[in-house]
Amino acid sequence: MTDASAASAAAPPAVRKSSLHQLDARTKKRNASEARFKAYGLGAVLIGVAFLVALLYAIISNGTPAFTQTFVTVEVPLEPEAVEAAEASFVKTSAYREIIYTALAERLAEAGIETDMGPEELGQILSSSEAGQMREFVLANPDRVGGTVEFRFFASSRVDGYSKGRVTRESLARDNNLSAAHLDLVDRMEAAGIVERSFNWDFIFGADASDSRPEQAGIGVAMLGSLFMMFVVLFLALPIGVAASIYLEEFAPRNRWTDLIEVNISNLAAVPSIVFGILGLAAFIQFGGLPQSAPLVGGLVLTLMTLPTIIISTRASLQSVPPSIRAAALGVGASKMQSVFHHVLPLAMPGILTGTIIGLAQALGETAPLLLIGMVGYIATNYPDGVASGFLDPNSAMPAQIYEWAKRADPAFYERAWGGIIILLLFLMTMNIVAILLRRRFERRW
Amino acid sequence: MDDLRLTERSVDQKEIKISASNVQVYYGETHAIRDVSVEIEDKTVTAFIGPSGCGKSTFLRCINRMNDTIDTARVSGDILIDGEDIYDKRVDPVQLRAKVGMVFQKPNPFPKSIYDNVAYGPRIHGLARNKADLDDIVERALRRGAIWNEVKDRLTAPGTGLSGGQQQRLCIARAVATEPEVLLMDEPCSALDPIATGQVEELIDELRESYSVVIVTHSMQQAARVSQKTAFFHLGNMVEFGETGKIFTNPEDSRTESYISGRIG
Ligand SMILES: Nc1ncnc2c1ncn2[C@@H]1O[C@H](COP(=O)(O)OP(=O)(O)OP(=O)(O)O)[C@@H](O)[C@H]1O
Ligand SMILES: [Mg+2]
Numbered sequence: 205m206t207d208a209s210a211a212s213a214a215a216p217p218a219v220r221k222s223s224l225h226q227l228d229a230r231t232k233k234r235n236a237s238e239a240r241f242k243a244y245g246l247g248a249v250l251i252g253v254a255f256l257v258a259l260l261y262a263i264i265s266n267g268t269p270a271f272t273q274t275f276v277t278v279e280v281p282l283e284p285e286a287v288e289a290a291e292a293s294f295v296k297t298s299a300y301r302e303i304i305y306t307a308l309a310e311r312l313a314e315a316g317i318e319t320d321m322g323p324e325e326l327g328q329i330l331s332s333s334e335a336g337q338m339r340e341f342v343l344a345n346p347d348r349v350g351g352t353v354e355f356r357f358f359a360s361s362r363v364d365g366y367s368k369g370r371v372t373r374e375s376l377a378r379d380n381n382l383s384a385a386h387l388d389l390v391d392r393m394e395a396a397g398i399v400e401r402s403f404n405w406d407f408i409f410g411a412d413a414s415d416s417r418p419e420q421a422g423i424g425v426a427m428l429g430s431l432f433m434m435f436v437v438l439f440l441a442l443p444i445g446v447a448a449s450i451y452l453e454e455f456a457p458r459n460r461w462t463d464l465i466e467v468n469i470s471n472l473a474a475v476p477s478i479v480f481g482i483l484g485l486a487a488f489i490q491f492g493g494l495p496q497s498a499p500l501v502g503g504l505v506l507t508l509m510t511l512p513t514i515i516i517s518t519r520a521s522l523q524s525v526p527p528s529i530r531a532a533a534l535g536v537g538a539s540k541m542q543s544v545f546h547h548v549l550p551l552a553m554p555g556i557l558t559g560t561i562i563g564l565a566q567a568l569g570e571t572a573p574l575l576l577i578g579m580v581g582y583i584a585t586n587y588p589d590g591v592a593s594g595f596l597d598p599n600s601a602m603p604a605q606i607y608e609w610a611k612r613a614d615p616a617f618y619e620r621a622w623g624g625i626i627i628l629l630l631f632l633m634t635m636n637i638v639a640i641l642l643r644r645r646f647e648r649r650w
Numbered sequence: 651m652d653d654l655r656l657t658e659r660s661v662d663q664k665e666i667k668i669s670a671s672n673v674q675v676y677y678g679e680t681h682a683i684r685d686v687s688v689e690i691e692d693k694t695v696t697a698f699i700g701p702s703g704c705g706k707s708t709f710l711r712c713i714n715r716m717n718d719t720i721d722t723a724r725v726s727g728d729i730l731i732d733g734e735d736i737y738d739k740r741v742d743p744v745q746l747r748a749k750v751g752m753v754f755q756k757p758n759p760f761p762k763s764i765y766d767n768v769a770y771g772p773r774i775h776g777l778a779r780n781k782a783d784l785d786d787i788v789e790r791a792l793r794r795g796a797i798w799n800e801v802k803d804r805l806t807a808p809g810t811g812l813s814g815g816q817q818q819r820l821c822i823a824r825a826v827a828t829e830p831e832v833l834l835m836d837e838p839c840s841a842l843d844p845i846a847t848g849q850v851e852e853l854i855d856e857l858r859e860s861y862s863v864v865i866v867t868h869s870m871q872q873a874a875r876v877s878q879k880t881a882f883f884h885l886g887n888m889v890e891f892g893e894t895g896k897i898f899t900n901p902e903d904s905r906t907e908s909y910i911s912g913r914i915g
Contacts, residue, residue, distance in 0.1 A: 293656035458721055528758035532821070534719060536828055537748030546770070547760055 263625055269368045270623025271403035273419060274359035276330055276393070280307040280338065281352045287342055297335035301327065301344075304334050304357070312389075315396040319389055328382055329390060329399075331358035333420045335415070356417040359399060361616035363390055367401050371617060407623060411584050412605065418616035421609070423624050425583045429499050429599030430568060430631075433579075436503020436595070437510055437567050442560050444507075445514030451523040452515075454544050471511035480509045481573030489577060496578040498600035505577060506567040513563040514556075521555025522548060554643040561639035565632050571603040580604045601627050667692040667832060667862040675708050675717065682877060684720045684886040686727075690756055690879070695854055695863045697873035697894065699907065700883030706866045707755060710834050711815070713864065714750040715743040721914035731832065748775055751830030753838045755866075757817035759809035759824070764801050767809040767820055768792060769826035776786060794821030794856070796849030814841040826857070833857060835865040839872060851876050870910060874898050882906045 222228065227235070280303060289301035305323035308330070312319060319326070327334075342349060358364075362382040365371035373384040393399040410422020456462045484505035488494045494501050525548045533543035549556075564632040574580065581598035600608070602624060609621040683705045683858035698706040708717070715736060717723040726871040727737050732840050741903050748771075760767050771777075778784035785821045788805075792798040795835055797819040801812070809820050817842050825833060835854070839847045854876050867873050873880055873895060881891040882903070890897060890906045900909045 353915065376906065496793075528754065528756060531719070531754060532758040532760060532824075533770075534716065534744075534747060535714070535752040535754065536774075536824060537744060537751075538770075538774055539744045542774055546774075551761060 211385070219336060238553055263622060264367055266619065267622035267624075267626040270369075270407055270620045270626075271404060272365040272368075272401050273407065274367045275356045276359050276399050277354060277356050278304065278308050278311050278398070279354045280304055282349045283344065284349050291341075296340060300335040300338050304330070304338060304355075311398060312393070315393075315398060317389065317392045317396060319383070321385055321389070323625050326389075329359060329363050329386055329393075331360050331417050331419045333417050358417075359390075359499060360418070361419045361614060362386075363399070364401075365420050366390060367394075367399075368619075370619070378612050382643075384492050390590070392519045407620070412608070413584055413593070413602070414584055415614065415617075418612075418614050418620060421617070421620055423602060423605055423620075426600040426602045426605035426624075427627070429579065429581075430601045432499030432595055432599065432601075433503040433506055433601060434468055434564060435566060436500060437564060439504045440507040441510045441514055441563065441579065445511050445560070445563075448511075449515045449518035449522060450544060450549070453519050454548070455540065469515050475572055476572075477509055477567055478572040478576065480505050481576030483508065484577050486571060491532050492562060495596055495598070497581040497600075498596045499579070499599050499601075500573050500595040502574055502579045502599075502601060505573045505597075506570060507609065509570065509573065510563040510567045514560050515564060517559025517562070518552070518556045521552040521559065524555065525551045550646075554646045557642045557646070558639045560634050561642075565635045568631060568635070569603055569628065571601075571607055574601050574604045575607070582608075602631070652697055653782040659824060664691040665834040666692055667694075667731065668735075669730045670709075670712070671728050673712060673725065673729060674707070674722045675705070676714060677708075677720070682886055684713070686883075687890045688881055688888060688891055690862060690864060692862045693860065694879055695860055695865060695877040696881065697859050697877035698864065698866045698881050698883060699868070699873050699909070700848075700889075701864070702868075704883040705886045705906060706883050709888075710752075710864060710866055713832070713834055714747050714752050716747075716752065718743055736866060742859050749834050750832040750834060751825040751828060751831055753818075753822050753833070753835040755826050755836040755840070757814060757841060759812070759817050759820050761808060761810050761817075763806045764792075764809045764812070764820060765805040768824050768827045772822060775828055777828065791823040791827035792820075794826050794853050795819045796846060796853060800852065813847050815843060818842060819846060819850065822853065826853075831861055833861050833863045835863065840868065847872070863889050868896070882909065884909070 224413065247534040283445055286299075286303055290296055290303070293299045304321070308326055309323050312326070330463055334355075337357060338355060339357070341353065359367075360382065362371050362376070362379065363386070367390075367468075371382075371387075376384055376387070390399055406420070406424075407422045408427075409419070409424035411425045412422070413420035452462060452465065471537055486499060487494055488501045488504055527549050530543050533547045534540070538546065577599050579599065581600045583598065583600060606621050606624040606628065609617040609624060614617075666689045669687075670689075671687040673683055673686045674681070686709060686721070694810065696708065700706055711717045712725055712729060713731075713736075717725055725737065731746075731750070735741070760770065762770070765788055768791050769778075769784055772784060773788050778787055789798065789802075792801060797816055800816060801807075801820075809817065812820060818838060822838060825835075839850055842850060851872065854863055856864065865873075865876065877894045879892065880894045880897040882889045882905075884903075884905050890901060890903045892902075897906060898910060901910065
């Protein structure tokens, strides 16, 4: 008050008049730098979008062919004597194969397609999985023996590649699996409706296949393995992570020990994932005696890896709850725990869920630690007959399966690797959308 | 300050509700409360006045042990409520806070519905036997908080969607809903218009019938209107404590006099 009276006693400063219709130099400079900053920002966003578009284009153009497959439809007579003879022989599939080849040759003759190829040579159009497929059918349906059954066999990967434009007559010149003459035949078979390309559910739900029959390989078993691991991660990392964060953030005293723990958690988040793989190998498999290649071990390793992410994001969202809410709860006589569980946690929930799902998505896409604990099991038989049926049975995981395929020589596997990436990305996108939806749902409660 | 409407009140001898002696509060190295001793009577409104930063809120928070939640805060000295030391090892601060309600300086409603804001305390303390009971408690509390008429049609609307003044009255309703024996109010009217202020002051006067109310205020007029006892704080010391009428008309300490007449602060 004394200050105010002193100021009013002094002579009033000269007032400098300026027009509002004219920008002064400072304002111009400020506006220019703001415009520049906006341009940088927009540029950065555009570069990011351009990379994203290029990436998506590459993935989609390379990966979509993996979802369709070329099939050969053949009616095969299941004569009882032939089937019996085949079952009695030493290499049963080769006997079945002969039946199929003969049936294929007959089918061609029926369609009026003339060829001077013998059955053996003709058979190269088919995938070598054909005999197994037929035998499985016969064993499963013994009552159909005696009749004629229409089979849809996979075409061999070269024929499939031809229909997808990957294989040409020129490229077959150096290939002894198939010849240009086969392709002429395939063209005519396609016209006759014997060969056709259609959507292949086996790629999504099937099991992996050997190097020589990429057309049969599917990602289904690896998907199951990833699913098992995600269960382990979710049911371990979420409760442990959230409980640890709540304790550290709300209950723990601030002292040297908690500081140390805090620093270590931040450090853990930055540890390369392959280190967690070695740790898992040493701790769970060698010391703990758990089996190799098991989703349980994979899940444990990924839990270790995801925990810091979940703890850090949970603590951040707990910290963002205003302290006045805690004071309000304590002020009406709520206990610490009531204040946390009734007021703080619901407010922090969107952040916790987002952090958890992002952690899970990270874990789902993680490959390196899985290679070290052998989560790259080669499983060619599908659930439920296969071994990939539980938390302790050998299995693979989606990213590990993609890596496996990308490693193999046949370009048909390369295509499947891209297809696998599409499926993996679909999973990740779904998880992120779920995260956003959950966030919205919880945030509607202000 | 001749516009102070000092009302003549019968100040008979009452029981001591809160008795503080030699209270010291440190925030780390900062000595925020220096050797404060005060006796607060039951069924009385006691006002804490003083310049900003002199420790009024800090001392208020000692009475319901909210300072426990501040890591750096250290409290020493004795505070007795009904003759029991509230800093005794056997005292659970949670139980204490159910008995000593608090309205904070900044309105802090829960981000829940208006109804749930008020019902929360009674719920966790099991004060309502059934839903109708709880409805009654909520309505009574909202009426006492002088906000019932404004919110009775939107009890399910979020408490955070109210205006600042309405939020503060909601917080008052929330505090009285748990039926505390002592009500601590930290500048409850700083965000209120004169009408709502009048209503809150009426409420305080009404609460005096059964509770002991401690109110921090920056408004000398308010202190004079609602309180029977006034304590003047300055730089962490309690400079003067006595009958409100006496503090405002005939203070003993020169600092009190200069503050009241607007020369320091
Ligand atoms: N949490 C805290 N940590 C450290 N110092 C604090 C804390 N709270 C208050 N103080 C300090 O203690 C002193 C008293 O603060 P207090 O909030 O009690 O003042 P006040 O009288 O309520 O002021 P106002 O009228 O502005 O609300 C101040 O110097 C303040 O800086
Ligand atoms: Mg204050």
